[in-house]
Amino acid sequence: MIGRIVIDDVRPRTPTRAYPAKAVVGETVTISADVFKDGHDILAARVLWRPTGKPQWNEAPLAVENAGLDRWAGTIVPTTLGRHELVVEAWTDRYATWRHKAEAKLGAGQDIATELEEGALLLEARAADDEQLAEVAKILRDDKLTPHERLAPALTPDVERLLQGAPADQGEIAASEAVPLWVDRERALFSAWYEFFPRSEGGLQGARNRLPAIADMGFDVVYFPPIHPIGRQYRKGPNNTLTATEDDPGSPWAIGGPEGGHTAIHPELGTFTDFEDLVLKANELGLEIALDYALQCSPDHPWVTEHPEWFHHRPDGTIAYAENPPKKYQDIYPVNFWPAGDADRKALWTACKDILDFWIAKGVRIFRVDNPHTKPMAFWEWIIPAVQATNPDVLFLAEAFTRPKVMAKLAEVGFTQSYTYFTWRTKRDEIVEYVEEVALGEKADYMRPNFWPNTPDILAGPLRNGPVSAFKLRAVLAATLAPSYGVYSGYELLENEPMSDTNEEYFHSEKYEVRRRNWDDPRSIAGCLTQLNAIRHRHPALQRLRNVRFHASTNDNVLAYSKVSDDGADVVLVIVNLDPWSAAESTLNLDLPALGLPWDAPFEAYDELSHQSFTWQGPEPYVRLDPHHDVAHVLHLRPLS
């Protein structure tokens, strides 16, 4: 049963409202709701919020954001990790309602005797709080004064503050249901990832030696494909062939061998001491190590013999390998997450959590989760909160390359971040539509996109046999459209050879082969990535998701978008030529007020990439981007004078 005041659609929230929406510490989070009441009374509203279980509420005012749509909004800035709860409250602002009535009638020359007496009663009821109110009430009743003289002292900011500040004294307070909000650390929202295979650097020690260069490029997270022993049976050879020689290293995702499973390190990579040294070195450099959490087993995984009940069986009792008929994946035994017995399920799920706890104890706080959509949603719904209950700083990136509803549901039940379809969105309208969906729509309340131009599995769009400009422009897009992005190593070396015209894997994929690289290759665009990461760190505007805004351009190959920081002080405008082969000219149509810039005065546009400074005026600057020189402008906009 609703009360007199209706409070609906409190946001942020997830679609089913059964799971928390998401924010990070230090983020300015907009809380909004529909708030209305019958009649003409003036309302007031606020949001109360606190870490769940704490006795003390914080509060922030809500104000009308869109009167026609009865939408109210305010902001909060969470300061602690973990689950929070929000309650929106609204009440009739008796003082404002009375004041509006009295002023409107006085202004129309009408008698306000009734309003003067009503005001006196209103103030007297609160006179215990402040002596001043009793005095003002007396003046309201003083019929030796003019109506205007009687009213004026009751309209001062002091009186307003005294009467509006205490909702508990305003009669009925309507309250929404408590809405849950999960607060992560900032890296859940703002992070630059770099993926590489330790074995291609000679193992964990070689990987450790590579860290300073990655830190110098300005990345925040270093993600490794699985570092566990690799199965021998049905091991894959180069280019995903079915026969491997003794020298072939196999896919790291075929996890498990005689040396152990998900809690072991491949002996060829090194030891636990090497791993600990690596983590220490990373932390020294301000980097975090993210591990792959890939819940599948090679036929040689210890679980296969220790826990055959955790796998699918054929009628003849043998364990079934992975199939999507007619495709066969003989090197992988998928785990049966829903074995017949509840006890078996509990034991399996606990063992899966033990893997996470094991690596958490080794200092890992970020997991990239392989193919989460092939495991039950109920499993993620259980395991992520179970881990975060004791370790609220642990983050999970979903490799949710699957159908959109499934991708969104994984985010809803708890994944911190998700890979997205960015990799395949290459034309202007596709990019605008997709970014508006994931950054500006309701999904942004709970799903955080992580934009990857490439992965070890995906060489797509203009990168396929693409020129250096393609690699630069896709990096600019990923790094500036989303606050989280990542690249798979080799990107800076412009590795661009696809498996075939129809297969979007890499030729000689590193998944099946060790790949030695010449990091000193003069063609390397490491400098470009370094620039982008530095710009991201320098500009708070680029550290948020929901603040992207697209601007019109006259050329379909020219994409223009801006971001403004929470406090409005930092304004970045990005202009990208989406055609890696040809120069593009365009006139833009900037929404200047949204950028805090004047219509009629010049402003500065400083290009953080080229270090050129332009003086622009008006909403329609002209740009020309020749990919042989510049693929993009990343402009810091500032009013002049």
Place this chain on the structure above:
Amino acid sequence: MIGRIVIDDVRPRTPTRAYPAKAVVGETVTISADVFKDGHDILAARVLWRPTGKPQWNEAPLAVENAGLDRWAGTIVPTTLGRHELVVEAWTDRYATWRHKAEAKLGAGQDIATELEEGALLLEARAADDEQLAEVAKILRDDKLTPHERLAPALTPDVERLLQGAPADQGEIAASEAVPLWVDRERALFSAWYEFFPRSEGGLQGARNRLPAIADMGFDVVYFPPIHPIGRQYRKGPNNTLTATEDDPGSPWAIGGPEGGHTAIHPELGTFTDFEDLVLKANELGLEIALDYALQCSPDHPWVTEHPEWFHHRPDGTIAYAENPPKKYQDIYPVNFWPAGDADRKALWTACKDILDFWIAKGVRIFRVDNPHTKPMAFWEWIIPAVQATNPDVLFLAEAFTRPKVMAKLAEVGFTQSYTYFTWRTKRDEIVEYVEEVALGEKADYMRPNFWPNTPDILAGPLRNGPVSAFKLRAVLAATLAPSYGVYSGYELLENEPMSDTNEEYFHSEKYEVRRRNWDDPRSIAGCLTQLNAIRHRHPALQRLRNVRFHASTNDNVLAYSKVSDDGADVVLVIVNLDPWSAAESTLNLDLPALGLPWDAPFEAYDELSHQSFTWQGPEPYVRLDPHHDVAHVLHLRPLS
């Protein structure tokens, strides 16, 4: 906690999911949901539904509607009034999953020994249901036959039916929460309303005499402004002036006088016997009488003296008239729906329900509710279900001319229908956008629009000083865009004089004056309304809301839209020239497949208004509408041959 299969977003539903969505008896209602599971298993789903409290479930299958979006849909056709509940269930279709695997592997020339044995086990587990299954299982195991011969008998429709028909035998069944659905009688969705003031026809007897003409025009509902005694104090004179003479009848919405309040009949209109005769006559003619439910009182209403506690008081103890400062409405005392004491509130709300029960006992089943947005939402949330609990055939039309969120919330908490902004949507893009919002969006799950070109308060758009063509075209739009529409009498006589350039009331509004009309005026467009109502009754396509589809036209003044009946057999295409002054030519771009019409063969377009028949071929017919002859085509489309 979710299970292995996810079922989300079951529709129809309301935004908060706390109230029932709406349907009518005999309506083909689409039930849809997101349904998915990890992995490659093939799913099956159904909806179970029943009147709430009944033991027996009905069921209907759901099928994949959009695989990429994991959206499933099916249809149900409710047959009884009242509250229903729906549950969507989904399960793994083991037979289909097995069959897909076996066929895919056989087709790729792979060994299917495992699948043959799995199939045999699957069939044997169900052999108790049917002997045939045991036989087929034996063949699956008969290694003297080829794999194809062994498999084939298990793939017959008979076996498929036996194995797919019983979800209870398929292991875990996932189920959504129960979703409520309120089922009204068909008039809640499909109705043509005609409003007139009985006093302008000489009272209830005169009104009764007018009914045959209204029935002849094909209307379904006759709605009267309040028929109760009218206050004397502060009675309004002609054109809303503040001084009335003895001869001025006053506004019927200033309810209550010495003769009684909301359960009395104005003596000048007639007696309860007259009212009973009127209802009888209406029923004879297939019409229903709708009364106005306007919860406000003139200063002379009996409640003012009997229940002063139900009104707002000034500090001096006097009752406050209605104000929206600086506007004053001295002839109206608004009811205070939230008096201080719970007992007073209960007594007041009960008295309000007593009014409805009183008129329901007199045979009234439809109420048009005046200004519902000025009464608490909680009041409607209580009173509508309270009435419908015992009288599920009672319908409420909300005069919710207010902000969109409030309009939608009134529908959500229980109103059967709502007035809309149609009256002010006159340009093509405005109409398309608005109709898509109310007919095709999520609102259509619970809010039923009733389109009125005019009301006694509103003379808008091209009707203001408008020509006959304006009246015809707005009637065509209202009658064919929405299954419920209405006109206020005088419309057929082209009454078009506004109060002023800025005031959208009528000059000499009938709200304050008796208006005698010459129904035999030769300019009357009663014939046009008669035609429209006959077409609506003849074409099931026009009796539904969610089936409207707009088609492109090359002329901004030409609006084209189609409706197709639930069974696909009835197809109506409406083409309207929105400019009442000038002829408009246009080429259309019809979505022929959506209309069940061929791309490459001629089809018939029969104009139900002009009785002309056209033979068209292809998606781009040319039309010309000269408002001096025809404002619109209402075309019945049929394939030829």
